[in-house]
């Protein structure tokens with residue numbers, strides 16, 4: 076019979092490699108090294124292609140390893156060291172004008188893991204390429220295509236990229252007003268002094284006329300997630316609700332967007348963005364002009380607040396539904412969590428890894444080999460054990 080590992084032993088244990096033992100939930104940690112593509116910082120470049128409706132993805136069950144190549148590990152170590160000697164607050168140090176809601180959700184899983192993901196972005200990029208991640212993305216896209224077209228739009232600037240997000244938001248609001256369902260709805264706004272960006276998987280009315288927010292989570296195993304993972308999902312959907320409602324209530328304004336995103340209001344849109352605006356009935360050439368029109372439109376929009384938050388868990392292998400969870404929105408709890416997580420980005424405290432009771436998360440973490448938090452906690456636990464033995 077096998078003995079269960081103690082928390083201290085879990086911290087000191089070698090991380091799991093690519094295989095995923097059956098009957099465990101080790102894939103949970105992997106879920107948290109990912110973010111929805113349309114929420115990620117790659118949008119901050121302002122060049123390439125955007126979509127008239129966006130797609131997202133979650134979850135992987137494959138572990139990437141940082142170990143094996145000593146030279147690479149040394150380079151990674153010195154790049155991390157350089158970053159840490161930088162005295163700017165984390166948001167500026169990582170060159171982020173905004174955070175994605177999935178960044179926050181992953182932070183609730185392990186903040187230290189999010190920091191390593193930003194310090195070593197090539198690991199994140201490798202993970203986004205693994206087949207199982209692409210499967211999650213395909214399931215999301217297939218759902219989106221069930222009800223709306225996805226049209227690629229060429230973007231030439233940051234203003235174009237944000238212009239498309241705003242146009243997507245407005246066109247979907249128009250559908251919601253007529254009682255239709257929308258998917259991949261972009262939401263954004265300022266909470267705790269930080270600009271947050273998210274993509275709601277689905278908003279639709281139920282048979283009682285209540286507005287429901289749906290989040291789809293694809294899983295590598297046909298099991299429901301543990302409480303630790305569910306907590307991060309609850310935070311995610313609750314923040315979506317806060318952002319969406321602030322937008323439709325007119326609490327987000329032009330100055331906030333310009334202030335955080337450093338965009339030029341006078342900058343002209345590229346031809347494809349102008350054509351997209353015309354398609355949804357707006358005659359506008361500049362980013363500032365679009366902001367004025369959007370906020371004017373929202374003043375005359377009557378969209379109800381979100382009544383119900385639901386998370387659907389779906390098995391990646393065959394896209395079957397594992398279960399659905401109704402999340403109770405607790406405003407006080409969400410705001411408290413947000414305050415805590417944002418305090419790290421504002422430089423008010425150091426990054427924190429997992430507590431010893433959650434050391435099992437480290438076993439599937441891509442950064443376990445280099446994680447200083449894990450090392451420190453393992454040493455503390457070993458010292459404590461020795462002290463107990465001496466008594």
Ligand code: SF4
Nearest residue numbers: 185188428437440446
């Ligand atoms: S090893 Fe553990 S503490 Fe360190 S980043 Fe990974 S999950 Fe967090």
